[in-house]
Amino acid sequence: MTFKIIRITSLLGLLLTAGACNEFVDINSDPNNPTTPVLELLLPATQVSMTGSLRDVNQGTSVLVQHLYTNNASRNFQDGTDYQQSWNGLYTQVLNDLEIIIEEGTRQNRWDYVSIAKLEKAYIYSIMVDLWGDIPFTEASKGNTVSDPVFETGATIYDKLFTLIDEALADANKGAFAIQPASADIIYRGDKNAWIRMGNSLKLKLFNQIRLVQPEKAKTGINALLSANAPLISANTQDFSFRFGSSETPANRHPWHRAEYQASKSYYMSQGFIERLFNNDDPRIRYYFFRQTPNYTVGFTPTGNGYFGRYTGDPTASPNDNALKATVGVYPAGGLYDNAPINNIPASNTFVTNTGATGAPKVVTNTDGTGAGVFPFITNAMVKFILAEAALTLGTTGDARQLFQDGITAHLNSVNTISSTSGNSAPAIPAASITAFAANRASQFTAADDAGKLTLVMTQKYIALYGNGIESYNDYRRTGLPVLPAPIAPLNTFPLRLTYSITELSTNANVSSKADQVQTAQQTTPVFWDK
Template sequence: MKNISKILLTIFSIGLLTSCEKDLDVNTNPNTPRTINSSLALASAEASIVAITGGELANLGGFYAQYHTQAPSAGQYDIIDQYNLPTSYGNALWSELYSGALNDLNYVIEEANKEGNTGQTLVATTLQCYTYQVLTDVFGDIPYKDALQGTSNINPTVTPGDEIYTDLLLKIDNALAAYNANPVASDFGTQDVIYEGNMDNWVKFANTLKLKIYMHMAYTSLANPTAVKALLTENNFITKDASFAKFGTQTSQRNPFYETNLSSSPGLGDINHVASNSLLSFYDLNNDPRLTAVYRATTAGTYPSLNQGDGENFTNTAVSYARPNIIATTPVYLMTVSESYFLQSEALIRYSSESGAKEKYDLGVQNSFTTYSLTISQATALTGTGGAYEFISGLSVEQAVRQVMIQKWASLANVNNIEAYIETTRTKFPEVVAFGTQDYSIGNRIPSRTSILTSTTIPSILFYPQNEVDRNINITQRASITQKVWWDQKN
């Protein structure tokens, strides 16, 4: 496991762990166990996933979903705002998720299968499928069928994304079926920081992840209304946010985005990220109290923001603007109840003639407010009759879906930024419109003002990590980050 997840593991005092790709000599570290068991490996994997989804991918997703933009008089992330990522960008996150999370989860699955522990198998399989889903959604075709074979195969081929998705669903179904046929408790306890070994919650998480995967396929030939309707009928989705909430206030114990970007780290401490007009103005123009949950005010108590990528046109600094409201102890979320309801609402619009979609939409907004520690009454004031977010029935499918997706986008800020970017790429909501034509009140994005791309084009995929291209003869670097992930088929 890599250094960043080792740091996170100190949060809950289980020691620094070894994994399949060790970079620390256990003989010189008395805090490192000489052997590893399934509980420790699971904790290691969860820390790796959280370190990346709540750290580097939260940073990237926040720029691309247009929650934050590069501050004036700083330039650490200009290349992201410019859509000018180098081929080396994904090196660290790829390594952490493959060598850390996926390998550790593979170990858990192998050990659980030996012992017949169906609960452990289900937890680890679901987390492994979640990790692969994130990887293939941002990198496209990736090593999958040939992956995790160690030195027996150092040049794994890539598997097409549609085949990965199909197999992820099969793996989840098999793990659920095995657990339901012989339900053995995982016994992970508190070393499972997400759900503390609660198998009911993990079954719900597995079902919700299946729904997410199916809905990501909505614009493709693999769309499966029958399977989605079966999930909706079963109605066994998460009722508790899947989050990692064990952060502390000391160095190396803190939320990974905060640790890297908002603490006193030299050259990075709270000087790069300011609020993007795209989201802040949406909140502001709709009198949405989530504005003060997502952003911190200036010392004057105001919330100025910038058009995406406009920082280079100003000479002031980040303190002149609203900034991401992430503190040392802010949880990292893998999936929220709000996201689950929005997935259900979209599914009902697409496959059940909108029946019940409004109820799920309203619950999605309400649970978003709950995640941000706001009140349900504040949400219902906006979703009620005549409210700015009232669900309008009887629209075309895409316009009905747009209502859901705008609220989903508004609910994922500082919660799951990379999923927001994935979903805006899949559905094209909020739309990217030419600068000067945007209407922030309804939810619009613009091309970054410093974009190196043409017209309203924004990135659709990441370059393969150059380290992997250099090592693996079966991976060829893609030509552009405007190529599309396989499910990105909406016109």
């Protein structure tokens, strides 16, 4: 299941290096002795490669939604190289191998492999539409037989993805679902029911995604899932997510841990996000961030409590402050839990206090924490928040308040689980605190008007999505919630799509003649579901 730390180092060692899974592209090919593709080797390769290929877009979108800070991205600047590795890796590695699994699995009547591959394919293409808008789809699935695949509209592709998901769910019931060895499916260990829940939950997410432009289709689709009692992800153990390992050599740790738990660091923590948690008495602050110093008031942090980050769009050059700035914590990156006293905690706080805070800040190294974190793709908490949003905005079945409260509870429990199973020393958020915190937010929900209720749902989902900037970027463009501070010194407008791979634009004859025009339009052209 997803909470079991995967230690297949022969696969995960390739995860976060450049060209993460090139070794897998020809895993079954020997030019002197051709062989049939081996499904049990290709499938885990796609799951590793999918996670690795989403690294750069997850980093970029996490900066855009102010979960993290890097200079240019936080000022809304992007170019054709920023997400090139993600684009190229998804098309040339993951999706290519998934097509091989679908074709070979169909030939062998291995519908279990076919079903999983189709669901992975649907998930990846949905994310690519969400991020880039118009992309190659039908002709891209033909591999090297088409050198210049046609770009299709996001709306057209979404319609095809609904069909693809239904095909995958039907395939799952065609024959024995018997992935052997179970480790050939890194994510769900060959659990048929888990993949069915994932497929239905993906449909739910996509229906909700289109609610602004196709409200009736969205409402009908969601209610159909609910009235049919279609199994959804409804427990944290069913999350569609990827667990990282703890190995430094070969490297299979969470990418944020690898980037931060060293002398040089890739990010600042987002000061606005830190203050959102600090000012709202959110217990996740000690799990999300680790302070390297107890008190820092010079520069960018006004609180004097060691939470030294940067506000979005700050154009100031980076001084030699790697040993001072706050860094990622135990969730989701598998770093350290911050158990040091915090200055300036309001006396009225209930959930963030200094009771039992006996630790001390320290300058982190690669021996601190394990890196055995998580990339949450679609989770129980996300499903609850989606259902709450749909109930509020579409009138779908469900008690929005209870779903909102359940989403908060699910995520706090997930923080506990990831922290306790990552090999790090992190105390659990007490069950009584989880119950009280969720009830406190639910009381705010009850007191709010309809607009306030939606703001609360999207704000709590935004906080819970730390570690998945992609989905938070989707939500922010779709709802404008939560309200984020404007960049201090923006270089451009907020990007409504990510930039295309410069390689694709320069080599694909369908767009190469107008590459500059197409790329420029990405900044200001909404995806089809963004109204």
